[in-house]
Amino acid sequence: MxxxxxxxxxxxxxxxxxxxxxxxxxxxxxxxxxxxxxxxxxxxxxxxxxxxxxxxxxxxxxxxxxxxxxxxxxxxxxxxxxxxxxxxxxxxxxxxxxxxxxxxxxxxxxxxxxxxxxxxxxxxxxxxxxxxxxxxxxxxLAGAHALPPVLNAVLGWKDSPEARRAVHDLAALAEPGAKVSVVTVGTAADDDRASDESADEVVRHLIRRGLLAERKSITSPELSDTETLEAFALEEAADLLAIGAFGHSRLREVMFGGVTRSLLDKVRLPLLLSR
Incomplete structure (x- = not known):
């Protein structure tokens, strides 16, 4: 609350x-x-x-x-x-x-x-x-619009302490019974099997919190992980996109780029960043 x-x-x-x-x-x-x-x-x-x-x-x-x-x-x-x-x-x-x-x-x-x-x-x-x-x-906030009641949210998931914090912060903002898509981006070859397994546990946790959670695994060879996640959230008409921020060090993100900095550079829908 x-x-x-x-x-x-x-x-x-x-x-x-x-x-x-x-x-x-x-x-x-x-x-x-x-x-x-x-x-x-x-x-x-x-x-x-x-x-x-x-x-x-x-x-x-x-x-x-x-x-x-x-x-x-x-x-x-x-x-x-x-x-x-x-x-x-x-x-x-x-x-x-x-x-x-x-x-x-x-x-x-x-x-x-x-x-x-x-x-x-x-x-x-x-x-x-x-x-x-x-x-x-x-x-x-995108376009200086107030955050509406969160009835449809996307959680970008890659297992980390920051992402786990985002789960709890998102649950505090979401309306009872809201739909939450727990999204992993990439392929099985991306060393993300642990994230895929933990995403199922996130879904179970959110369901116990009274939310309609489901897991999604998406990939796009043409787009970066950031673009793929953001495009999914926009296609779903999500009220909010939530991620764990700066899973890598900020210096690494400054030097090589990363999801957090890419999303911060141009915000296209309400974005919740947790750490």
Whole structure:
């Protein structure tokens, strides 16, 4: 049961749609919503963050932060949900390290996709920091739409501690009786027999939780594992795609790519990342 939501946004007009979506979620779940507003030092060229940071006195950044907090607080004042708005300001590099970890404790951290952030570097680094260090599942919303009641979900499964955490986080979000497809991607030659066997145990566990779970094994010679999993979720019209995040080290994913980073780069449906 989700009763405490933390939304992380950038101090920018781009954040308005995702704020509305998070408020809608909080109202539906009768949850408390904390909005954490990140105010970074101005950038000459946002696309080159964090290398183009300009020096600005702290008092000036504090005024900018206070103005945004006031504006957001006014915009959500009519909501039936309990909402608080907090600020966090620093240079872009430090903000990325502190995002989602500066104090608020939540059941779920929420962020928007590319369109909801002006500084894409900050979005990527903040999301990775939250996944790696917050100890709380991260939900990325696609197109700034609120997460609907989860009646149809896909769990990308490859047996790991991160994937096992995703099972429990998904169960907390899914509606009673929801359909859950437990999906393994690849072929028998991919050294995934253990994942196939454990996927059956995941199905049994989810059924005991009152969910309509079934196992699927899919492969596509034309697509990467990420593309295959995402395409399956879209074809199934899933309300949510859940995975265990950064099963490999983040450095390895940065150097060689991986499912987590690929899904984070362009979010096409609500994405739940657990670690």
């Amino acid at each position: 989700i009763k405490d939501i933390l939304l992380v946004v950038e101090n920018s007009a781009h954040a308005n749609p995702i704020i509305r979506a998070a408020v809608t979620m909080a109202e539906r779940m009768t949850a408390t919503l904390t909005i954490e507003v990140l105010t970074a030092s101005p950038l000459l060229i946002p696309a080159l963050a964090p290398m183009t940071t300009m020096y600005v006195p702290d008092w000036s950044m504090a005024e900018d932060e206070a103005d945004q907090i006031k504006a957001i607080s006014a915009s959500v004042a009519g909501s039936s949900a309990v909402i608080r708005v907090l600020g966090l300001r620093d240079d872009a590099m430090s903000l990325a390290r502190r995002a989602g970890r500066a104090g608020p404790i939540a059941d779920l951290v929420v962020m928007g996709g590319e369109a909801d952030w002006e500084t894409q570097w900050l979005r990527r680094r903040a999301s990775e920091t939250i996944i790696m260090g917050a100890g709380t599942p991260l939900l990325i």
